[in-house]
Amino acid sequence: MTDTAAAARLPVRLTISPRQRQSPSVDLLTWIHRRPEYRPVVRAAGGGGGRPGFSDAVIIAVLAQGLLPGLFNLLQSWVDQQRTEASIRIQAGDTEVELQVSGRTDSARLLAQATEALRAAQATEALPAARESGSDAVD
Template sequence: MTDVDSATRQPVRLTIIPRHRQPPQVALLDWIHRRPEYRPAVRSAGGGGGGRPGFSDAVIIAVLAQGLLPGLFNLLQSWVDQQRTEASIRIQSGETEVELQVNGRTDAARLLTQATEALRAVREPGDLPDAPA
């Protein structure tokens, strides 16, 4: 197994923070839980207190294999489009962390590409494509 294979099998931790001016028609967690494969891995971080006012129940934590990211990003993008809102995603894999913004102009496939490239760039800083030769 190559390093790339092992990296794609490594679980990632996502913190998803939806932003909305008014209560959504369907809560993001409920939207994600419509797909049974995400129910055990995706949960609310709120638990009724602790975080910033108004945000504790909106923050969602997911720990899942990178292979499940395309479906999760598609669900998130469809929710953002339906709610006409935005969200931010903080993705952690090992010691690596990146943050991405999702809005109505974001493409789910591009989001996956951005996440993959950002995680790879942080893991392998000497191999950045913009590094001077």
Template sequence: MTDSDTAARQPVRLTISPRHRQPPPVALLDWIHRSPQYRPVVRPAGGGGGGRAGFSDAVIIAVLAQGLLPGLFNLLQSWVDQQRTEASIRIQAGDTEVELQVSGRTDSARLLAQATEALRAAREAGSDAAD
């Protein structure tokens, strides 16, 4: 088994915060749940309100294998494109956390590459600090 195979199986926690001025015709969670594989692992965050200014209360939490990120990013990007809005994704794998912004100009393949690179760099920085 290669390091990339191991990484694809490692769980990652995402916090997705859609940004919009008015409620979208299709909520992001409903959009994601159209794909059955994400229903058990993607849910609304508990509680309401208290989010950052400009972000809706519809914060979504996902805990899934990194191998499922491409499909989730494709769903998120298509929703962002359709709603003409933006979203923030906070990705946590172990002690490593990165935040990415998604807009209509974001390519889902590039988003995956950014997430993978940011997680790798953060892990390396963390292991260097532990030495």
């Protein structure tokens, strides 16, 4: 298996907090669950995001990185339709990054930002393991 294929299977945790100025015509979780591959891995969280202006409809997803492009496309289309915004916290290993999604956000750019953050997390986690094994590949 290639490193790219292996990375696509590694799980990533996302916390999605939609900003809702008014009640949406379709809530985000229902929107995402229209695609069956996301039903078992995307669920409503137990509480609010605790951020001013963001709703209590926080969504948690733990999924393979290979599913991120489709999820980001769904999120972007929902944001565009609702004319609203959302915040995504992505956690991989010990690294966490937060991305903002608005009507001006490109889902391909979201994926690029998430991928870069995940690479950084993998590199950070690989560094101690390489040092423990005495590898000269890591400086």
